[in-house]
Amino acid sequence: MKQLDDIAGVFAYLSLLTVGGGMAAFPELKTLTVDTYHWVTFPELLHFYSLGQLAPGPNMMMVASIGAVVAGIPGALVALVAFFLPTGLLTLAVGRLWTHLAAWRWRPSVEMGMGSVSVGLVLAGAFIMGRGALFNWLYVAMALVVFFLLLRGRINPAYPIVACGVIGILAHWLDIARTA
Amino acid sequence: MSDPASVPAAPAPSLGRIFWVFLVMGATSLGGGVVGYLCTGLVVRQRWVDDATFVDLLSISQTLPGLNATNMAILVGDRLRGARGALLAILGMCLPSAILMTAAAFAYSLGGDDPWSKAFLHGIAAGAVGLVLVVMVQLGSKVLKTPADYVFALATAAAVALFGVKVPYALVAASAVAVWWHRPRNRRKP
Numbered sequence: 020m021k022q023l024d025d026i027a028g029v030f031a032y033l034s035l036l037t038v039g040g041g042m043a044a045f046p047e048l049k050t051l052t053v054d055t056y057h058w059v060t061f062p063e064l065l066h067f068y069s070l071g072q073l074a075p076g077p078n079m080m081m082v083a084s085i086g087a088v089v090a091g092i093p094g095a096l097v098a099l100v101a102f103f104l105p106t107g108l109l110t111l112a113v114g115r116l117w118t119h120l121a122a123w124r125w126r127p128s129v130e131m132g133m134g135s136v137s138v139g140l141v142l143a144g145a146f147i148m149g150r151g152a153l154f155n156w157l158y159v160a161m162a163l164v165v166f167f168l169l170l171r172g173r174i175n176p177a178y179p180i181v182a183c184g185v186i187g188i189l190a191h192w193l194d195i196a197r198t199a
Numbered sequence: 200m201s202d203p204a205s206v207p208a209a210p211a212p213s214l215g216r217i218f219w220v221f222l223v224m225g226a227t228s229l230g231g232g233v234v235g236y237l238c239t240g241l242v243v244r245q246r247w248v249d250d251a252t253f254v255d256l257l258s259i260s261q262t263l264p265g266l267n268a269t270n271m272a273i274l275v276g277d278r279l280r281g282a283r284g285a286l287l288a289i290l291g292m293c294l295p296s297a298i299l300m301t302a303a304a305f306a307y308s309l310g311g312d313d314p315w316s317k318a319f320l321h322g323i324a325a326g327a328v329g330l331v332l333v334v335m336v337q338l339g340s341k342v343l344k345t346p347a348d349y350v351f352a353l354a355t356a357a358a359v360a361l362f363g364v365k366v367p368y369a370l371v372a373a374s375a376v377a378v379w380w381h382r383p384r385n386r387r388k389p
Contacts, residue, residue, distance in 0.1 A: 034264060036367060037264050040338065043370075046366055062324075066311070069327035074296045075233075075295060075299075076228060076233065076292060076293060076295055083297050084301065085304075088308065099297055107269065107285075110260070114263075131342070131377070132379070133261075133262045134341075135347075135352045136370060138343060138348075139352035139353065139359075142353075145332055148328055152327070161329070165328075165330060166333055170336065180329075181326075183325050184326070187320070191314065191317075
């Protein structure tokens, strides 16, 4: 029971930080699930996050994975409800209000101000993720190649990311990148 | 600017139809970029919202906490069929990947320690960093308009990633400054 309470508390809190996208909450996600509660290791967190990028649908469904690791199916359910209910109610309420605020003088101020801050939070999340995921030159190169491929073309991100996984296997086979 | 009174021309779809359409999008929007799938599905195919409304709702989704995809599901579902429409839209959106990612956790507990699967997962994690950077650049190209915006973004990022400021403090403090900077003015800045 204590564990389910912890899961609910952690993911409800994290959900409120996801301004501009799930990545904005990544620094706190890492601190809480890895350092504070020891539910997963940092590599495990990165693995679940990356698998979540390959899955269809919203890109933070890996919260279900962490819930399941800690407390099975009930853990997954609690993590999902905690992660989506508070922000969901907020969005429902503000969404109704916001359309009435179309002429509110502060509305563009809030959108512009929050916009730049959310980019900063996503950048911080990417930086912390990169510190854990980019072990050496090979992994930095893979991240850069994926970045430029996706920036230039309209290809499905799943292809280059899976290709990186295959390169990871090859590197292990050839023993280029001893990692752990 | 969208007019709140402008409703879609077609009659509002049934709750079951809302659930089904979002379920299909939740199951088929492979490889990120779920906003693109939403635009195709909701604006082009179903004609549930028009272009201007979609952009308007997207800016609300990005400003509020919560994921863009689920916030969009809630906002569109609510416009179509009220709170119950919103609930069924987000349930449909999340159900497929919730099942997949829960299954992934169990698969991971069986095979995650295998060095070959670890090597694969290390590889996709590196690729995912590239994806996150692209998402950031795309978001940035939309919202970073003045040099001050870049300063706010970089200062927020540095505070969190380099100086260990907790996200909620950085979020509240930086937002307060940035929103105040963009406060409504009667005169345009020179």
